[in-house]
Amino acid sequence: MPKKLDEYKLLEDFKKEYTNHIIKxxxxxxxxxxxxxxxxxxxxxxxxxxxxxxxDIRISTLIKILACTKKRIKIGGNR
Incomplete structure (x- = not known):
């Protein structure tokens, strides 16, 4: 898969993860x-x-939400 598509999928997966975390x-x-x-x-x-x-969520907003919900999210793939 071309690099841009990999980055797009990584971004979409990350977005889905933090969105699901908030809702859950x-x-x-x-x-x-x-x-x-x-x-x-x-x-x-x-x-x-x-x-x-x-x-899209700002990094500062994401950090605030993660801190309040005591959640860690891994950013990045297996590189």
């Missing part, structure tokens, strides 16, 4: 998007856009 964390803790947004210090609209794939 919310559901496991019986939180609405608003409650989760308040918990991590973001706006509900931001959580909605992230969960629906409408916007």
């Amino acid at each position: 964390f919310r559901m496991d803790n019986n939180m609405s998007q608003q409650e989760f947004a308040d918990y991590v210090g973001l706006k509900q609209q931001s959580i909605s856009r992230i969960e629906n794939g409408v916007s």
Whole structure:
């Protein structure tokens, strides 16, 4: 597979992983998007856009969410 396609797949896989983590964390803790947004210090609209794939997440926002949910995500493939 060409390098660009590998990078695109890696990015899409990563996006799917953090999106699934956010949704699972919310559901496991019986939180609405608003409650989760308040918990991590973001706006509900931001959580909605992230969960629906409408916007890419900023690194600083991702770090904030991961810290609040005590989650680690591996970035990168087997290189």
